[in-house]
Amino acid sequence: MKFLISMHINPAVLDALTDEEKAAIGAGHGRFIEALKESGELITTQALADPSQAAVVSVRGGQPVVTDGPFLEAKEYLGGFYLIDCESRERAIELAAQIPDSAIEGLGVEVRQVMFADGLLDA
Amino acid sequence: MTGPAIEDLLRELAPQVLAALVRRHGQLEGCEDAVQEAAAAASVQWPAQGVPGSPRGWLMTVASRRLIDQVRSDHARRDRESAMAAQVAPGDVPDTDDTLVLLFLCCHPTLTAASQTALTLRAVGGLTTAEIARAFLVPEATMAARISRAKQRVRAAGSSFSLPGGAEREERLRVVLHVLYLIFNEGYTASAGRDLHRPDLAREAIRLARMVHAQLPGDGEVTGLLALMLLTHARQRARTTAAGDLVPLEEQDRGTWDRAMIDEGTELVRASLAGPALGPYQLQAAIAATHADAATAGETNWEQVHALYLILERIAPNPVVTLNRAVALAQTQGPQAGLALLAGLDGDERMAGHHRLLSVRAHLLEKAGDTAGAYEHYRRGARATASIAEQRYLESRASRLAR
Numbered sequence: 001m002k003f004l005i006s007m008h009i010n011p012a013v014l015d016a017l018t019d020e021e022k023a024a025i026g027a028g029h030g031r032f033i034e035a036l037k038e039s040g041e042l043i044t045t046q047a048l049a050d051p052s053q054a055a056v057v058s059v060r061g062g063q064p065v066v067t068d069g070p071f072l073e074a075k076e077y078l079g080g081f082y083l084i085d086c087e088s089r090e091r092a093i094e095l096a097a098q099i100p101d102s103a104i105e106g107l108g109v110e111v112r113q114v115m116f117a118d119g120l121l122d123a
Numbered sequence: 124m125t126g127p128a129i130e131d132l133l134r135e136l137a138p139q140v141l142a143a144l145v146r147r148h149g150q151l152e153g154c155e156d157a158v159q160e161a162a163a164a165a166s167v168q169w170p171a172q173g174v175p176g177s178p179r180g181w182l183m184t185v186a187s188r189r190l191i192d193q194v195r196s197d198h199a200r201r202d203r204e205s206a207m208a209a210q211v212a213p214g215d216v217p218d219t220d221d222t223l224v225l226l227f228l229c230c231h232p233t234l235t236a237a238s239q240t241a242l243t244l245r246a247v248g249g250l251t252t253a254e255i256a257r258a259f260l261v262p263e264a265t266m267a268a269r270i271s272r273a274k275q276r277v278r279a280a281g282s283s284f285s286l287p288g289g290a291e292r293e294e295r296l297r298v299v300l301h302v303l304y305l306i307f308n309e310g311y312t313a314s315a316g317r318d319l320h321r322p323d324l325a326r327e328a329i330r331l332a333r334m335v336h337a338q339l340p341g342d343g344e345v346t347g348l349l350a351l352m353l354l355t356h357a358r359q360r361a362r363t364t365a366a367g368d369l370v371p372l373e374e375q376d377r378g379t380w381d382r383a384m385i386d387e388g389t390e391l392v393r394a395s396l397a398g399p400a401l402g403p404y405q406l407q408a409a410i411a412a413t414h415a416d417a418a419t420a421g422e423t424n425w426e427q428v429h430a431l432y433l434i435l436e437r438i439a440p441n442p443v444v445t446l447n448r449a450v451a452l453a454q455t456q457g458p459q460a461g462l463a464l465l466a467g468l469d470g471d472e473r474m475a476g477h478h479r480l481l482s483v484r485a486h487l488l489e490k491a492g493d494t495a496g497a498y499e500h501y502r503r504g505a506r507a508t509a510s511i512a513e514q515r516y517l518e519s520r521a522s523r524l525a526r
Contacts, residue, residue, distance in 0.1 A: 002260075040238075040269025043261055085261045087235050113509045117260055 008108035009079035028100030047080035134249035142221030347405030353388035478507035
């Protein structure tokens with residue numbers, strides 16, 4: 001079963017962390033990625049650039065309109081994700097709990113099952 | 124011999140050769156690589172130079188040589204004498220077919236179901252890692268890691284290359300059958316479009332089930348599983364429209380069902396029901412055979428379907444079985460009786476919010492004339508499923524009611 005584990009970050013919460021805490025998060029993700037690769041459960045993982053760099057695109061009357069900044073004005077933004085293929089929903093949740101972000105108040109880790117796939121997975 | 128015929132031959136022989144090598148040398152990892160390399164060499168050489176007189180012997184010799192090369196290079200790395208290499212002599216393939224032992228090894232209980240299926244498809248099914256990755260829609264690197272981890276686990280478990288005896292054998296055979304069932308289901312429910320390069324897992328599962336059946340013809344559940352696969356696969360063409368939409372059983376064009384497969388499946392069910400014990404696969408196959416026996420949906424013997432589900436519920440209690448029995452009960456005693464049975468599942472946390480419970484209830488409410496209730500449950504079922512085809516189907520049922 002395929003799941004997307006998305007990480008919702010709050011820039012204010014991240015800024016308040018000490019350098020050691022930030023380094024620990026980075027190291028934790030590194031170990032998590034290695035373990036997922038070795039078990040054959042990792043499809044891909046990506047981290048996103050800061051939401052302030054986002055562009056929102058809409059087409060009105062056939063004309064594209066581009067505005068700077070994220071679509072939603074919120075405290076938390078999508079920071080990155082893991083796309084995994086694992087045994088069950090229980091296993092996906094168990095894996096999500098190993099992501100360092102899940103132990104930090106103010107950062108969100110969400111698990112959702114994949115319903116359709118094409119491109120990367122359709123080799 | 125044509126290319127495809129050679130591929131079929133190779134996939135039949137490779138597990139036999141692998142089993143013989145593992146029996147002799149006892150290490151699945153190295154032997155498996157050696158046999159894959161030998162099979163790859165054969166698929167290049169045989170179409171051009173012709174199939175050798177003893178294809179099995181050819182594969183055995185080439186695979187043994189690859190194994191010697193591996194052992195030698197391992198020894199060179201460790202800077203030791205290549206004493207073991209001398210023991211790895213190419214020899215005749217024994218007459219006994221150890222493929223079943225190999226299958227038991229691949230379905231080792233220390234592995235997760237995902238690893239058991241992957242290893243089985245590679246070592247016994249003879250599929251390449253790339254093909255298995257495509258079948259499960261994961262990158263090849265992901266599948267390669269999964270298979271290699273599975274082989275390491277089998278080695279770490281220190282399993283001997285022999286069939287377990289007594290109760291353990293019985294238990295392990297259930298795992299093997301479950302793995303074949305999972306492979307079949309993966310092929311049956313594959314949501315992505317018909318990709319020509321994607322191996323047909325349903326056919327592969329049937330091939331493997333035939334192989335097990337050939338070796339254990341007296342086992343009722345093995346026969347039952349093969350029959351269940353055949354009877355289900357027979358409906359393959361009828362169960363979706365050209366656009367990929369699901370067609371429920373009662374609306375399927377029964378003329379497109381594969382008669383030969385149904386006949387074979389029905390015959391197997393009959394034979395297995397004469398045996399001493401009844402198992403879940405036999406009963407599910409008997410239910411499928413009852414459906415196959417009806418020329419039109421209206422002629423279905425629902426009394427018999429219900430009776431079979433009742434026995435299945437008794438020997439293998441499971442809320443999904445009860446759910447299916449409710450469908451049969453509604454056919455014999457009316458939708459209210461089915462709905463009353465469903466009410467008993469509401470407290471079962473395994474079924475809470477389950478899309479099957481929602482969709483069956485929607486269906487029965489529709490039959491009972493509760494349009495608003497049916498609409499609501501179709502919509503909730505559509506939100507709960509993770510299958511796009513099923514979601515489209517449930518949404519279309521809902522919008523039919525809204526009109």
